[in-house]
Amino acid sequence: MLTALALNCSLNNSSKDSHTQTLIDRLFGVVESLGVRTKTIRLADKRIPPGITDDAGEGDEWPQVLDEIRKADILVFGSPIWMGQLSSVGQLALERLNGSPPKDKQTGQFILYNKVVGFAVTGNEDGAQNTIRQLMLALNHLGATVPPNVDTYWLGEAGPGPSYGDDGTGLDHEYTNKTTLYAAHNLVWFARLLREHPIPTNLKTLGKRASEGSLEAMPSAVSRK
Amino acid sequence: MLTALALNCSLNNSSKDSHTQTLIDRLFGVVESLGVRTKTIRLADKRIPPGITDDAGEGDEWPQVLDEIRKADILVFGSPIWMGQLSSVGQLALERLNGSPPKDKQTGQFILYNKVVGFAVTGNEDGAQNTIRQLMLALNHLGATVPPNVDTYWLGEAGPGPSYGDDGTGLDHEYTNKTTLYAAHNLVWFARLLREHPIPTNLKTLGKRASEGSLEAMPSAVSRK
Amino acid sequence: MLTALALNCSLNNSSKDSHTQTLIDRLFGVVESLGVRTKTIRLADKRIPPGITDDAGEGDEWPQVLDEIRKADILVFGSPIWMGQLSSVGQLALERLNGSPPKDKQTGQFILYNKVVGFAVTGNEDGAQNTIRQLMLALNHLGATVPPNVDTYWLGEAGPGPSYGDDGTGLDHEYTNKTTLYAAHNLVWFARLLREHPIPTNLKTLGKRASEGSLEAMPSAVSRK
Amino acid sequence: MLTALALNCSLNNSSKDSHTQTLIDRLFGVVESLGVRTKTIRLADKRIPPGITDDAGEGDEWPQVLDEIRKADILVFGSPIWMGQLSSVGQLALERLNGSPPKDKQTGQFILYNKVVGFAVTGNEDGAQNTIRQLMLALNHLGATVPPNVDTYWLGEAGPGPSYGDDGTGLDHEYTNKTTLYAAHNLVWFARLLREHPIPTNLKTLGKRASEGSLEAMPSAVSRK
Numbered sequence: 001m002l003t004a005l006a007l008n009c010s011l012n013n014s015s016k017d018s019h020t021q022t023l024i025d026r027l028f029g030v031v032e033s034l035g036v037r038t039k040t041i042r043l044a045d046k047r048i049p050p051g052i053t054d055d056a057g058e059g060d061e062w063p064q065v066l067d068e069i070r071k072a073d074i075l076v077f078g079s080p081i082w083m084g085q086l087s088s089v090g091q092l093a094l095e096r097l098n099g100s101p102p103k104d105k106q107t108g109q110f111i112l113y114n115k116v117v118g119f120a121v122t123g124n125e126d127g128a129q130n131t132i133r134q135l136m137l138a139l140n141h142l143g144a145t146v147p148p149n150v151d152t153y154w155l156g157e158a159g160p161g162p163s164y165g166d167d168g169t170g171l172d173h174e175y176t177n178k179t180t181l182y183a184a185h186n187l188v189w190f191a192r193l194l195r196e197h198p199i200p201t202n203l204k205t206l207g208k209r210a211s212e213g214s215l216e217a218m219p220s221a222v223s224r225k
Numbered sequence: 226m227l228t229a230l231a232l233n234c235s236l237n238n239s240s241k242d243s244h245t246q247t248l249i250d251r252l253f254g255v256v257e258s259l260g261v262r263t264k265t266i267r268l269a270d271k272r273i274p275p276g277i278t279d280d281a282g283e284g285d286e287w288p289q290v291l292d293e294i295r296k297a298d299i300l301v302f303g304s305p306i307w308m309g310q311l312s313s314v315g316q317l318a319l320e321r322l323n324g325s326p327p328k329d330k331q332t333g334q335f336i337l338y339n340k341v342v343g344f345a346v347t348g349n350e351d352g353a354q355n356t357i358r359q360l361m362l363a364l365n366h367l368g369a370t371v372p373p374n375v376d377t378y379w380l381g382e383a384g385p386g387p388s389y390g391d392d393g394t395g396l397d398h399e400y401t402n403k404t405t406l407y408a409a410h411n412l413v414w415f416a417r418l419l420r421e422h423p424i425p426t427n428l429k430t431l432g433k434r435a436s437e438g439s440l441e442a443m444p445s446a447v448s449r450k
Numbered sequence: 451m452l453t454a455l456a457l458n459c460s461l462n463n464s465s466k467d468s469h470t471q472t473l474i475d476r477l478f479g480v481v482e483s484l485g486v487r488t489k490t491i492r493l494a495d496k497r498i499p500p501g502i503t504d505d506a507g508e509g510d511e512w513p514q515v516l517d518e519i520r521k522a523d524i525l526v527f528g529s530p531i532w533m534g535q536l537s538s539v540g541q542l543a544l545e546r547l548n549g550s551p552p553k554d555k556q557t558g559q560f561i562l563y564n565k566v567v568g569f570a571v572t573g574n575e576d577g578a579q580n581t582i583r584q585l586m587l588a589l590n591h592l593g594a595t596v597p598p599n600v601d602t603y604w605l606g607e608a609g610p611g612p613s614y615g616d617d618g619t620g621l622d623h624e625y626t627n628k629t630t631l632y633a634a635h636n637l638v639w640f641a642r643l644l645r646e647h648p649i650p651t652n653l654k655t656l657g658k659r660a661s662e663g664s665l666e667a668m669p670s671a672v673s674r675k
Numbered sequence: 676m677l678t679a680l681a682l683n684c685s686l687n688n689s690s691k692d693s694h695t696q697t698l699i700d701r702l703f704g705v706v707e708s709l710g711v712r713t714k715t716i717r718l719a720d721k722r723i724p725p726g727i728t729d730d731a732g733e734g735d736e737w738p739q740v741l742d743e744i745r746k747a748d749i750l751v752f753g754s755p756i757w758m759g760q761l762s763s764v765g766q767l768a769l770e771r772l773n774g775s776p777p778k779d780k781q782t783g784q785f786i787l788y789n790k791v792v793g794f795a796v797t798g799n800e801d802g803a804q805n806t807i808r809q810l811m812l813a814l815n816h817l818g819a820t821v822p823p824n825v826d827t828y829w830l831g832e833a834g835p836g837p838s839y840g841d842d843g844t845g846l847d848h849e850y851t852n853k854t855t856l857y858a859a860h861n862l863v864w865f866a867r868l869l870r871e872h873p874i875p876t877n878l879k880t881l882g883k884r885a886s887e888g889s890l891e892a893m894p895s896a897v898s899r900k
Contacts, residue, residue: 159625175609400834
């Protein structure tokens with residue numbers, strides 16, 4: 001059975017409601033209906049010090065999060081928008097991931113190889129796509145595959161206003177519901193595909209080729225002249 | 226046989242050298258060595274007026290470009306960096322793509338479904354990842370799949386300086402050569418995978434579900450309670 | 451009398467309505483009430499080829515635009531949002547500005563020194579702040595001063611929807627009207643301030659100091675130890 | 676006497692060296708030589724929980740930082756680049772600032788009114804301008820004035836490599852030294868200008884005008900027809 005993990009990058013811990021969680025729940029409702037087990041971690045519930053390391057030592061709860069990430073086939077980053085961009089909690093998670101070791105010593109594949117990523121972003125207004133851009137490239141560099149149309153977001157008109165789920169705000173918003181469905185279906189289909197066809201690329205072998213000489217020296221470049 | 230198409234978003238037409246073309250050529254050298262046919266279009270050679278339309282009428286050469294895009298399994302955007310961001314020619318191409326009809330009427334899948342995208346960016350300094358972020362989300366929204374580690378770039382130290390390929394600048398740069406190899410291998414492997422396993426998602430059916438009611442009304446959301 | 455110039459970066463020329471123009475008009479209504487002369491150029495009405503040059507030769511109409519920019523105390527970039535970011539027409543204007551000579555040979559000050567910049571952005575949804583970020587740093591690097599709260603934008607809820615001014619859409623939106631007033635007042639006050647107190651910084655002299663040695667050799671760095 | 680405050684957004688506390696601090700020190704060397712008192716706070720030395728509040732209660736050390744910000748005429752954000760963007764510590768500071776009360780009840784001016792901001796960013800490669808964009812708009816929205824050319828950064832070629840100051844790396848880099856001089860001079864000149872000519876804009880009065888009706892109802896908009 002496939003597993004999906006959401007990291008909720010809200011600034012608040014679970015003692016407070018999270019608008020982002022509402023959107024994650026809706027996305028995961030569809031994901032579950034497609035036969036995938038889901039789990040969410042509210043990052044603010046954990047003690048995660050900043051740094052570029054997979055384990056900051058005593059009291060660091062990132063290693064537990066990392067274990068869950070390793071087990072997941074689908075990874076969803078859920079984030080609120082603050083100042084038009086990714087929350088500090090989300091950026092912190094990216095930094096900690098960046099310090100994490102490769103998935104596999106033999107292939108050197110980065111930690112998110114063979115996983116697909118999706119995005120669930122909420123805010124009062126503006127900044128969802130910017131937040132997704134920040135996450136998408138970072139996670140892709142860390143090895144994640146991005147299937148088409150795997151982000152969903154809700155935001156209101158320019159300026160302050162109600163948030164997603166407040167008195168039902170946005171729950172019937174057709175565009176958000178549509179992109180939630182697209183995201184769920186594409187995430188699950190691609191996760192199955194990669195489970196059946198894991199990426200064979202050996203980054204260590206390729207890296208060795210690059211370190212041994214310029215591309216000019218390689219048959220590939222010679223052959224095309 | 227698979228086909229790869231690069232769109233070179235240089236501000237200059239082919240009467241001038243393009244540093245970005247040098248990097249595209251190197252990437253495509255490896256791509257060809259993996260058994261894929263390649264082709265590059267220098268967008269500045271074409272008459273492409275701005276707009277959100279697939280065909281602006283007489284004299285518009287975008288429809289020819291669009292034909293090539295439709296045929297490609299792998300699409301590479303190559304762009305120089307100007308003011309730290311995507312060139313105007315690159316943004317123009319995104320806008321024109323945005324006005325293009327779905328790949329398929331029956332599924333409603335967007336124009337880049339079942340294609341994978343890669344990125345080749347050059348500049349004197351700073352801005353490569355920002356340029357890639359701009360391209361990556363836009364192309365993903367248009368249906369493209371982003372395999373892991375499919376961008377390659379070269380840039381020098383802060384401030385003005387030589388460009389990629391000037392008197393050999395950067396051609397031996399290990400990091401750029403390594404990411405070029407990663408990108409080529411992952412693009413080709415994923416393009417083959419999607420050729421054999423085209424994405425089945427029917428966006429029209431899902432869109433209809435979203436328009437008929439909120440997600441709450443759907444079995445998926447009900448079942449998880 | 452002070453002069454304000456708006457560059458409308460709509461993809462369409464004046465034969466079509468521009469939602470961005472509606473917002474520029476409202477901003478300039480307030481600016482005029484504060485005693486400043488205003489003028490708008492719809493960039494798509496001009497023949498402006500891409501490039502990093504202040505004059506691309508015969509038929510290039512950028513030099514006319516540049517003349518108007520040179521005369522203005524206040525420069526407003528108005529842009530629609532496409533794919534969540536600055537329009538290609540806007541990026542083209544930045545590239546052409548980037549190729550323009552310094553305002554002054556003696557001081558080496560960049561072309562926008564002693565000018566203030568403001569921003570008016572419209573879209574269906576999402577991307578206003580991202581568009582403003584793209585413009586703000588670029589124009590600041592070219593010498594412009596950014597007074598506080600000089601951007602105004604309107605956008606609707608996530609996904610497609612009506613645009614600013616369509617059947618009155620957004621014209622009564624309190625947040626947009628408030629930021630329009632803030633922008634107008636701060637632009638005009640700062641433009642007057644800079645008219646009376648032009649920036650004295652001599653970039654050529656400072657550049658010479660930097661080229662003559664590292665900062666360590668300079669009294670400033672020595673004195674602080 | 677004018678005061679400049681730098682917030683160092685390094686992920687590490689003062690028990691470790693900070694490459695960003697090296698660049699801040701050089702910038703502040705010049706700033707001091709121009710007669711300004713300087714102070715740096717390493718944010719990672721403080722206990723600052725995430726949130727959108729000026730005071731999170733017992734143990735929160737942000738209020739101390741906020742006091743220093745209030746006293747400063749010049750505010751410099753110094754940040755390392757992680758994943759090509761602003762550090763989580765920097766984003767956390769923006770979020771806390773966003774929750775801080777206006778500078779002044781009578782005018783409603785936001786907390787950074789009459790302050791100028793500058794930027795000092797370091798990284799191995801790529802992402803400086805992107806980091807500055809993230810900071811610049813956020814701080815401008817919070818009331819800061821951005822004089823021209825007030826950012827300085829150092830970064831190396833694409834990919835991993837030495838950091839600023841490692842065995843002298845970058846200390847003689849002409850571009851970084853030049854922009855450091857530009858930034859120092861423009862920050863100090865503008866801070867003096869604003870000290871002598873504080874911004875008079877009353878945001879509360881303007882906000883009231885916006886809430887009382889659309890811009891159409893205002894003399895400014897009527898008069899221009």
